[in-house]
Amino acid sequence: MSHFSCCEHCGAILESTLHAVRDCSSTQSVWKAVLPMKSWRCFFQLSP
Ligand SMILES: [Zn+2]
Numbered sequence: 001m002s003h004f005s006c007c008e009h010c011g012a013i014l015e016s017t018l019h020a021v022r023d024c025s026s027t028q029s030v031w032k033a034v035l036p037m038k039s040w041r042c043f044f045q046l047s048p
Contacts, residue, residue, distance in 0.1 A: 010026060031043065031044075
């Protein structure tokens with residue numbers, strides 16, 4: 001793996017696809033809009 005790509009939303013280096021679906025700051029704002037606040041902590045600390 002010599003290829004690194006950057007997130008097109010926030011410019012962070014994509015270490016895993018998890019960034020795009022959960023960890024990106026722009027994606028997180030979407031999750032926080034649809035998830036109840038009490039589940040945020042659990043959700044964002046989940047690891048595959
Ligand atoms: Zn991002």
